[in-house]
Amino acid sequence: MGVIDAQAGFAFNSVTGLFYGIIPNRLRGDVVVFDPKKDSLEHVATIPPIYIADASKPLSQYFTAPAISPDGRSLMMIAQSGGPNLPQPPVDSSQVTSGALVHLNIDVSSDGYGQFTPVYGMYEFGQNKDYKQRINKVSMVPLLASTPIGDVIFLVSNFTASAYSVKNNTQLNYDVPAKAFAIAPSNTLDWSKPWGLVDINSNNIDDDDVNAVLGQPAPQASYDITRNEFVFATEQAPDNTWIYQKDGPAVAVNSVDIGVLNSSRGAKNPVAIIRQYGSDYYLLTAGDGPNIAPELDAAAFFEITNTDQLLDRARLSAYWTGKSERRVPVGLSSSRTTGYHFVNATSTIGANQFDNYIVSKFWGDIDNLPVTSNSEFLDTSLESLLQDAGVMPSLIDRYDYNGLARKNLFNGSVNDGYLINGVPAIGGLPAEPRADRYVVSLATLGGKHGHGAIIKYDRVTAEVVSVPLGNATAGFPLGKPLQLESGVVLGGTLNRVNSGVNPQRSNVGVWTLDITTKKIQDFALPDTDSERNDGRWYTRAVNPPKGFAKTKNGQIWGTVVYEIFDPISPFIAGAEYYPYVAGLLSFDAKTGQPSGELYLFGESESILDADFTGAVAHDDKLSFITPALRVEDNGAKGQRLWFVDVNNRDANGRPDSNFILFSPEASSVAAGAWKIPFAAAADNESGDFYVMTTAIENDTEVRIHKAVLGELISSEISISTVVSGPKDGLTDLPGTPLFQASDGLFYYLTNNAKLMLFNPNNSTVTVLADFTLNETITSANGFITEPEQGVIMGIVSDSSFTQPSIYRRAFSFNLDEKTWFTVDVTKNTSVEDQYLGITAVVK
Numbered sequence: 001m002g003v004i005d006a007q008a009g010f011a012f013n014s015v016t017g018l019f020y021g022i023i024p025n026r027l028r029g030d031v032v033v034f035d036p037k038k039d040s041l042e043h044v045a046t047i048p049p050i051y052i053a054d055a056s057k058p059l060s061q062y063f064t065a066p067a068i069s070p071d072g073r074s075l076m077m078i079a080q081s082g083g084p085n086l087p088q089p090p091v092d093s094s095q096v097t098s099g100a101l102v103h104l105n106i107d108v109s110s111d112g113y114g115q116f117t118p119v120y121g122m123y124e125f126g127q128n129k130d131y132k133q134r135i136n137k138v139s140m141v142p143l144l145a146s147t148p149i150g151d152v153i154f155l156v157s158n159f160t161a162s163a164y165s166v167k168n169n170t171q172l173n174y175d176v177p178a179k180a181f182a183i184a185p186s187n188t189l190d191w192s193k194p195w196g197l198v199d200i201n202s203n204n205i206d207d208d209d210v211n212a213v214l215g216q217p218a219p220q221a222s223y224d225i226t227r228n229e230f231v232f233a234t235e236q237a238p239d240n241t242w243i244y245q246k247d248g249p250a251v252a253v254n255s256v257d258i259g260v261l262n263s264s265r266g267a268k269n270p271v272a273i274i275r276q277y278g279s280d281y282y283l284l285t286a287g288d289g290p291n292i293a294p295e296l297d298a299a300a301f302f303e304i305t306n307t308d309q310l311l312d313r314a315r316l317s318a319y320w321t322g323k324s325e326r327r328v329p330v331g332l333s334s335s336r337t338t339g340y341h342f343v344n345a346t347s348t349i350g351a352n353q354f355d356n357y358i359v360s361k362f363w364g365d366i367d368n369l370p371v372t373s374n375s376e377f378l379d380t381s382l383e384s385l386l387q388d389a390g391v392m393p394s395l396i397d398r399y400d401y402n403g404l405a406r407k408n409l410f411n412g413s414v415n416d417g418y419l420i421n422g423v424p425a426i427g428g429l430p431a432e433p434r435a436d437r438y439v440v441s442l443a444t445l446g447g448k449h450g451h452g453a454i455i456k457y458d459r460v461t462a463e464v465v466s467v468p469l470g471n472a473t474a475g476f477p478l479g480k481p482l483q484l485e486s487g488v489v490l491g492g493t494l495n496r497v498n499s500g501v502n503p504q505r506s507n508v509g510v511w512t513l514d515i516t517t518k519k520i521q522d523f524a525l526p527d528t529d530s531e532r533n534d535g536r537w538y539t540r541a542v543n544p545p546k547g548f549a550k551t552k553n554g555q556i557w558g559t560v561v562y563e564i565f566d567p568i569s570p571f572i573a574g575a576e577y578y579p580y581v582a583g584l585l586s587f588d589a590k591t592g593q594p595s596g597e598l599y600l601f602g603e604s605e606s607i608l609d610a611d612f613t614g615a616v617a618h619d620d621k622l623s624f625i626t627p628a629l630r631v632e633d634n635g636a637k638g639q640r641l642w643f644v645d646v647n648n649r650d651a652n653g654r655p656d657s658n659f660i661l662f663s664p665e666a667s668s669v670a671a672g673a674w675k676i677p678f679a680a681a682a683d684n685e686s687g688d689f690y691v692m693t694t695a696i697e698n699d700t701e702v703r704i705h706k707a708v709l710g711e712l713i714s715s716e717i718s719i720s721t722v723v724s725g726p727k728d729g730l731t732d733l734p735g736t737p738l739f740q741a742s743d744g745l746f747y748y749l750t751n752n753a754k755l756m757l758f759n760p761n762n763s764t765v766t767v768l769a770d771f772t773l774n775e776t777i778t779s780a781n782g783f784i785t786e787p788e789q790g791v792i793m794g795i796v797s798d799s800s801f802t803q804p805s806i807y808r809r810a811f812s813f814n815l816d817e818k819t820w821f822t823v824d825v826t827k828n829t830s831v832e833d834q835y836l837g838i839t840a841v842v843k
Helices: 161-169 352-363 382-389 569-573
Strands: 010-013 018-024 027-034 039-047 074-079 100-105 116-121 143-147 150-156 178-185 195-198 223-224 229-237 242-246 256-261 270-276 281-285 300-304 310-315 327-334 341-347 393-400 406-411 423-425 438-446 453-458 466-468 477-485 489-493 508-514 521-524 527-534 535-543 556-564 579-589 594-604 616-618 621-629 638-649 655-662 689-696 701-709 718-724 744-751 754-759 763-772 777-779 786-787 793-798 805-816 819-822
Touching: 010 438, 018 423, 018 438, 027 616, 116 195, 143 223, 150 229, 178 229, 223 270, 229 270, 256 556, 270 327, 281 327, 327 423, 352 438, 406 453, 406 616, 527 556, 527 594, 535 579, 579 621, 594 621, 594 638, 594 655, 763 805
Parallel strands: 010 423
Antiparallel strands: 010 018, 018 027, 027 039, 074 100, 100 116, 143 150, 150 178, 178 195, 223 229, 229 242, 242 256, 270 281, 281 300, 300 310, 327 341, 341 393, 393 406, 423 438, 438 453, 453 466, 477 489, 489 508, 508 521, 527 535, 535 556, 556 579, 579 594, 616 621, 621 638, 638 655, 689 701, 701 718, 744 754, 754 763, 777 793, 786 793, 793 805, 805 819
C-alpha cells in the first residue's frame, strides 16, 4: 500500500468502550478488538474469502479502518477488490473488480457473532450502464453519518485511469471519474441485510453527471449535521485541490463545489476534511517534495469558514525536510468534545519500499555483490535496515483547536512501533474522567516482535502504551504433525517467534512440543545459495513442510518451498517468472530440529496450486512432487514426480534421485495426464506408489496411476493408469491425498466431502460416505488419519453461497462397520487453516 491510501486503523464502539480494527494483509486480514483499560488485544475473526454475485474472485484488500453502528452490534468494512469483473472500454482488456461493503456481527450475545455478510457490492452502482458510470475502487475511509433519513455510509470512489490511457498517454476519455454516493441499510434494525443507494443530491442517484467529481478523493470526508451536507476534498492535476459539498438526504437543492485551492496556495495532496470546533472545517494536506519552498509545499491546515471562505491556517513544519524522504500526515481525527485534532504522520518511504530495499540488497548492484547465506546483511538489525532504507519513524501529534499549536504524543521506534498508517481512533465512555480519553493507532512495522503494534495514548495519564502484534510463543501451525519416538511432536509453522525483527531471513519454520515438559519451541529452516546464471543467489524457505516422512534408516524428512533471489531469470524467462524450488530437508529424529541437510530439486515459475510440501516414504525411498512449469528439454510442460534414495549417494553426498514428468502432452508417459494435487501414497505391502492426476491435456479428468520402481532408483520407472475417470467412478476432484489404512486399502476425501475407497487389488473406487449437510456447501482440504486401528478421521468444512468455512466438522468412520458420525470443531479450528486434519499423540 502507498502512504496516502493506506488507511488501516480502528473504530471506537461507544456502547462497549472497545476499539475494533482490521489488521490487514495482502489479501484479507484479521479483525481484532482492543480494550484500552486492560491494554488487551483479542482476535475476533479472520476475514474469510467471501464471494458475491457468483464471481470467481473473492473480496479482498481490507485496507481501511471500519465503521461501527450506533448500537455497537455491527462492524462495517470496505473490501477494495473482488466480485464480478466490471465492463471496460473496448480498447482495454483489463479485469477490474470493485469490492463491497461487508458486515461483521460483533454482538457477543448473538448467535451470529463473528459472521461476515456482504451487504452491498460496488458493482451494483450504475449496474447495466456505461463503464464510466461504474465504481472501480473505493479506498476512502467509510463515513458513517446520522442524517434526517437515518444512518448512511458516505463514500467517494477512486478516479481510475484507463490502462489504455496510461499506456498511450492519450485518450483520456476512457478514464473513470470518481463518484460521490451514500448507501443505507434496508433494515435499520439488522444491518446484515442488503444495503442500497440513497439520494444525496438528486433523484437520479447513480447518474454519472450527478455523482461524478473531479480528481482523486482524499481518504477522509466529513458530515455537517447542522447543514446536512457532506464535505470532502479531491486533487486534480496539476495540483488543484477541490472542496466539495454534497447535500445530505432529504435536501431539495443540488450540491455545489465551494472552491479550488491550486498550487499557488500550496494545497497539495489532500488527506482529510474534518469539522472544526464550531461550524468551520479544517482541510489537512500532505504537501509535496522535494522542494525549497516550505510555505507552499509543506503539509498544512486550511480553514473552510461557515461562509465558505478558504483561509491558510498553519504549515506543519515538523514534517518538512525539503527532501523526498519526509513525514506526511496520513490520518486525522478530531474530538468534538475537546476540539483537539490528532494526526498520524508517517514516512514517505513506506513498507513496500522497505521490502524492495531488502530485495535489492539480495540482488546486489553494480557496486555490490549480491547477498549470500553467509553475508553480514542477514543479521543486520531492523533499526539499521529501516534507517538505511530511508524509512523515518512515524509520529502521533495533537493540534490545539484554536492556534493549532503542536504537541508530539508519540515518536515511533523499533521497539514500540515504527511505521503508522491510517486514522487515529478516539473514544472513551461517558464515565471516564476526561472526554475522548483514548487515542488508538495501528503501527504496521516495528513493535516487540517486529509485526507492528497497537499504540494507545491516554489523555488522563499522558502515557503511551505499545501492545505488540505477532507471536511471543510458537504458533501458526500448518499441516500434519508427526510424533517422534522420543515423544516430541514436530510440525510446520507459518510464522516463527520474533521473525519480524529479522525480515531478511525466512519467517517460516518448524515447531516442536515436548509432551513431558509441555515446552514449545520453533526453529528456522536452513537457508542456502543457488548457483545459476553465473552467480550465487540467496535462497530461503517461503513455505513450511505440510507433513513429514520417516525412512527405514530412522531419518525424518520434509519438503519445503524455497525462493531464489535471482534477478536475471525474469529477464530471460519473462517479467512474471519467479524461481521457486523444492527443498528436501532432514530433521533430528529425537529433537525435531533441522539437521542442516538440505537438497534442492526441480524448478517452477510459480508455487500456486502446487503441493510442494508433501513427502512420503517407503523403506529408504522418498517421493514428492514439484511443478515443472518451465519448458523441459523434451519440450513438455507439467510436473515432476520425484523419487529419492537416501541410502545411495553420489561423491558429494547427495542422495540418488529420479523423476517422472507428468505433462499435458499426449505422448507423455501418462498419456497427457497431469495436474497432480498431492504427493503420491506408498503401498506398505508392495512398495509401489500411487499418484492422482486431475487433468488430461487441457480437460478435467481424475485418474490414479501406479508407479513401480526398479532395483536401483536410477532404473526406468514403470508407470500405468489403474483407474480412469467417470467410467471407473472418479467423478469428483480429490480434496486430500490418498491414505493407506491398516486394512491395506486407500482412502481419500473429494473436494465436495465424499469419503472414497480405492482398492489397489482390483483397481476400483467406491463412495463410502457423503458428509454434505443440507443447505450448505461442504468441502474438504487436508488429510485423513487413523488415530485408532479401524477408525479413520478427518475434517470437512461447511460454507454458505457467500462465505466459506462457516462451520467445520470432524468425522469418524468405522472401517469394519461402515458407520460414521461428525462433531462440530469450529471453535477448535480456523477458517485460515490450510490443511485440516486430526493427529493423535501419545502422552
